[in-house]
Amino acid sequence: MGALAAAIAVGMGALGAGLGNGMIVSRTVEGIARQPELRGQLQTTMFIGVGLVEAVPIIGVVIAFIALFQ
Amino acid sequence: MSNYERMSIRQRKWMLYLMALFVLGAGFTPYSTIFYGLVLGSAVSFYNLYLLQKKIEEFTGAVVAETKTRGIGTMSRFAAAAFAIIIAIRFEAQINMIAVVIGLMTAYIVIVIDFILFRTKDYA
Numbered sequence: 001m002g003a004l005a006a007a008i009a010v011g012m013g014a015l016g017a018g019l020g021n022g023m024i025v026s027r028t029v030e031g032i033a034r035q036p037e038l039r040g041q042l043q044t045t046m047f048i049g050v051g052l053v054e055a056v057p058i059i060g061v062v063i064a065f066i067a068l069f070q
Numbered sequence: 071m072s073n074y075e076r077m078s079i080r081q082r083k084w085m086l087y088l089m090a091l092f093v094l095g096a097g098f099t100p101y102s103t104i105f106y107g108l109v110l111g112s113a114v115s116f117y118n119l120y121l122l123q124k125k126i127e128e129f130t131g132a133v134v135a136e137t138k139t140r141g142i143g144t145m146s147r148f149a150a151a152a153f154a155i156i157i158a159i160r161f162e163a164q165i166n167m168i169a170v171v172i173g174l175m176t177a178y179i180v181i182v183i184d185f186i187l188f189r190t191k192d193y194a
Contacts, residue, residue, distance in 0.1 A: 010148075014148070017144060018144075021142065021144060025129075025142065028130070029133050032130060032134060039130055039133075040072045040073050041073075043127065043130040044073060044074050044077060046126055046130070047074070047077075047122065047126050047181075048185055050142065051177070052181075054122075055175065057148065058118075058147065058148065058151045058174060059175075061151045062151060062155050062170075062171050062174065065152055065155040065159065066155065066159075070159065
Protein backbone atom coordinates (compact mmCIF):
# COMPACT_ATOMS: atom_id res chain seq x y z
CA MET A 1 0.00 0.00 0.00
CA GLY A 2 2.97 2.29 0.65
CA ALA A 3 4.15 1.97 -2.95
CA LEU A 4 0.65 2.72 -4.23
CA ALA A 5 0.40 5.81 -2.02
CA ALA A 6 3.82 6.97 -3.22
CA ALA A 7 2.87 6.44 -6.85
CA ILE A 8 -0.39 8.38 -6.48
CA ALA A 9 1.29 11.25 -4.59
CA VAL A 10 4.16 11.74 -7.02
CA GLY A 11 2.08 10.97 -10.13
CA MET A 12 -0.70 13.44 -9.35
CA GLY A 13 1.86 16.04 -8.30
CA ALA A 14 3.81 15.63 -11.53
CA LEU A 15 0.59 15.77 -13.55
CA GLY A 16 -0.36 19.09 -11.98
CA ALA A 17 3.15 20.46 -12.40
CA GLY A 18 3.24 19.38 -16.04
CA LEU A 19 -0.07 21.08 -16.85
CA GLY A 20 0.83 24.24 -14.94
CA ASN A 21 4.34 24.53 -16.34
CA GLY A 22 3.08 23.82 -19.85
CA MET A 23 0.58 26.68 -19.67
CA ILE A 24 3.15 29.11 -18.22
CA VAL A 25 5.88 28.20 -20.73
CA SER A 26 3.58 28.27 -23.76
CA ARG A 27 2.26 31.75 -22.89
CA THR A 28 5.79 33.03 -22.21
CA VAL A 29 7.09 31.67 -25.53
CA GLU A 30 4.14 33.27 -27.33
CA GLY A 31 4.79 36.58 -25.62
CA ILE A 32 8.55 36.60 -26.29
CA ALA A 33 8.08 35.53 -29.91
CA ARG A 34 5.63 38.41 -30.41
CA GLN A 35 7.63 41.06 -28.51
CA PRO A 36 11.28 40.06 -27.93
CA GLU A 37 12.00 43.38 -26.16
CA LEU A 38 9.74 42.25 -23.27
CA ARG A 39 11.96 39.23 -22.57
CA GLY A 40 13.21 40.47 -19.16
CA GLN A 41 9.75 41.12 -17.80
CA LEU A 42 8.28 37.90 -19.18
CA GLN A 43 11.11 35.70 -17.92
CA THR A 44 10.71 37.17 -14.43
CA THR A 45 7.00 36.37 -14.51
CA MET A 46 7.78 32.89 -15.82
CA PHE A 47 10.35 32.35 -13.07
CA ILE A 48 7.89 33.21 -10.32
CA GLY A 49 5.13 31.17 -11.95
CA VAL A 50 7.25 28.06 -12.43
CA GLY A 51 8.67 28.41 -8.91
CA LEU A 52 5.25 28.56 -7.31
CA VAL A 53 3.85 25.74 -9.47
CA GLU A 54 6.73 23.42 -8.55
CA ALA A 55 6.48 23.90 -4.79
CA VAL A 56 3.48 21.57 -4.48
CA PRO A 57 4.84 18.59 -6.52
CA ILE A 58 8.10 18.80 -4.56
CA ILE A 59 6.06 18.32 -1.39
CA GLY A 60 4.39 15.43 -3.25
CA VAL A 61 7.79 13.82 -3.90
CA VAL A 62 8.66 14.22 -0.22
CA ILE A 63 5.39 12.60 0.87
CA ALA A 64 5.92 9.78 -1.65
CA PHE A 65 9.37 8.95 -0.29
CA ILE A 66 8.19 9.12 3.31
CA ALA A 67 5.29 6.76 2.42
CA LEU A 68 7.68 4.44 0.58
CA PHE A 69 10.46 4.12 3.16
CA GLN A 70 8.83 4.59 6.55
CA MET B 71 22.53 44.38 -15.45
CA SER B 72 18.94 43.37 -16.20
CA ASN B 73 16.16 43.26 -13.62
CA TYR B 74 16.15 39.48 -13.85
CA GLU B 75 19.87 39.21 -13.06
CA ARG B 76 19.48 41.64 -10.15
CA MET B 77 16.58 39.60 -8.80
CA SER B 78 18.52 36.32 -9.20
CA ILE B 79 21.55 37.66 -7.33
CA ARG B 80 19.37 39.10 -4.56
CA GLN B 81 17.53 35.80 -4.07
CA ARG B 82 20.76 33.77 -3.99
CA LYS B 83 22.22 36.25 -1.49
CA TRP B 84 19.22 35.86 0.84
CA MET B 85 19.43 32.06 0.54
CA LEU B 86 23.09 32.18 1.55
CA TYR B 87 22.26 34.41 4.52
CA LEU B 88 19.61 31.94 5.65
CA MET B 89 21.95 28.97 5.20
CA ALA B 90 24.62 30.76 7.25
CA LEU B 91 22.04 31.29 9.98
CA PHE B 92 21.11 27.60 9.94
CA VAL B 93 24.78 26.56 10.15
CA LEU B 94 25.22 28.84 13.17
CA GLY B 95 22.12 27.27 14.70
CA ALA B 96 23.51 23.77 14.12
CA GLY B 97 26.81 24.74 15.75
CA PHE B 98 25.70 26.80 18.72
CA THR B 99 22.23 25.66 19.82
CA PRO B 100 21.09 22.41 21.45
CA TYR B 101 18.62 21.77 18.57
CA SER B 102 21.26 20.34 16.27
CA THR B 103 19.04 17.69 14.59
CA ILE B 104 16.54 20.35 13.52
CA PHE B 105 19.25 22.65 12.20
CA TYR B 106 21.02 19.80 10.37
CA GLY B 107 17.71 19.15 8.63
CA LEU B 108 17.31 22.84 7.79
CA VAL B 109 20.87 23.00 6.43
CA LEU B 110 20.34 19.92 4.24
CA GLY B 111 16.97 21.13 2.99
CA SER B 112 18.12 24.68 2.30
CA ALA B 113 21.26 23.45 0.49
CA VAL B 114 19.11 21.41 -1.89
CA SER B 115 16.68 24.31 -2.13
CA PHE B 116 19.55 26.63 -3.09
CA TYR B 117 20.54 24.20 -5.84
CA ASN B 118 16.90 24.16 -7.03
CA LEU B 119 16.75 27.95 -7.05
CA TYR B 120 20.02 28.25 -8.97
CA LEU B 121 18.92 25.62 -11.50
CA LEU B 122 15.54 27.30 -12.01
CA GLN B 123 17.16 30.70 -12.60
CA LYS B 124 19.75 29.29 -14.97
CA LYS B 125 17.32 27.15 -16.97
CA ILE B 126 14.81 29.99 -17.41
CA GLU B 127 17.58 32.34 -18.57
CA GLU B 128 18.75 29.70 -21.07
CA PHE B 129 15.22 28.91 -22.20
CA THR B 130 14.17 32.49 -22.89
CA GLY B 131 17.54 33.13 -24.57
CA ALA B 132 16.88 30.18 -26.87
CA VAL B 133 13.39 31.49 -27.68
CA VAL B 134 14.80 34.91 -28.63
CA ALA B 135 17.64 33.36 -30.67
CA GLU B 136 15.20 30.85 -32.22
CA THR B 137 17.39 27.88 -31.33
CA LYS B 138 16.48 24.58 -29.70
CA THR B 139 16.66 24.02 -25.96
CA ARG B 140 16.18 21.16 -23.52
CA GLY B 141 13.39 21.53 -20.94
CA ILE B 142 13.43 23.66 -17.82
CA GLY B 143 14.87 21.08 -15.41
CA THR B 144 11.72 20.07 -13.54
CA MET B 145 12.80 16.45 -13.11
CA SER B 146 16.25 17.47 -11.84
CA ARG B 147 14.61 19.55 -9.13
CA PHE B 148 12.28 16.68 -8.14
CA ALA B 149 15.26 14.33 -8.04
CA ALA B 150 17.21 16.75 -5.83
CA ALA B 151 14.28 16.90 -3.39
CA ALA B 152 14.09 13.09 -3.39
CA PHE B 153 17.85 12.93 -2.73
CA ALA B 154 17.50 15.17 0.33
CA ILE B 155 14.66 13.04 1.67
CA ILE B 156 16.61 9.80 1.12
CA ILE B 157 19.55 11.25 3.09
CA ALA B 158 17.17 12.32 5.86
CA ILE B 159 15.61 8.83 5.99
CA ARG B 160 19.07 7.18 6.01
CA PHE B 161 20.33 9.34 8.90
CA GLU B 162 17.07 9.49 10.78
CA ALA B 163 18.69 9.87 14.22
CA GLN B 164 20.79 12.87 13.18
CA ILE B 165 18.44 14.74 10.83
CA ASN B 166 14.89 15.88 11.53
CA MET B 167 12.57 15.07 8.61
CA ILE B 168 10.13 17.99 9.11
CA ALA B 169 13.08 20.39 9.19
CA VAL B 170 14.29 19.02 5.83
CA VAL B 171 10.85 19.67 4.31
CA ILE B 172 10.81 23.22 5.72
CA GLY B 173 14.36 23.70 4.40
CA LEU B 174 13.29 22.53 0.93
CA MET B 175 10.63 25.25 0.89
CA THR B 176 13.10 28.02 1.84
CA ALA B 177 13.73 29.08 -1.78
CA TYR B 178 10.02 29.45 -2.47
CA ILE B 179 9.58 31.57 0.66
CA VAL B 180 12.51 33.75 -0.48
CA ILE B 181 10.99 34.08 -3.99
CA VAL B 182 7.59 35.15 -2.64
CA ILE B 183 9.01 37.62 -0.08
CA ASP B 184 11.34 39.08 -2.74
CA PHE B 185 8.39 39.44 -5.10
CA ILE B 186 6.28 41.19 -2.45
CA LEU B 187 9.08 43.57 -1.42
CA PHE B 188 10.40 44.47 -4.88
CA ARG B 189 7.34 44.18 -7.14
CA THR B 190 7.11 47.95 -7.58
CA LYS B 191 10.80 48.26 -8.53
CA ASP B 192 12.03 45.23 -10.45
CA TYR B 193 8.91 43.39 -11.53
CA ALA B 194 7.12 46.28 -13.23
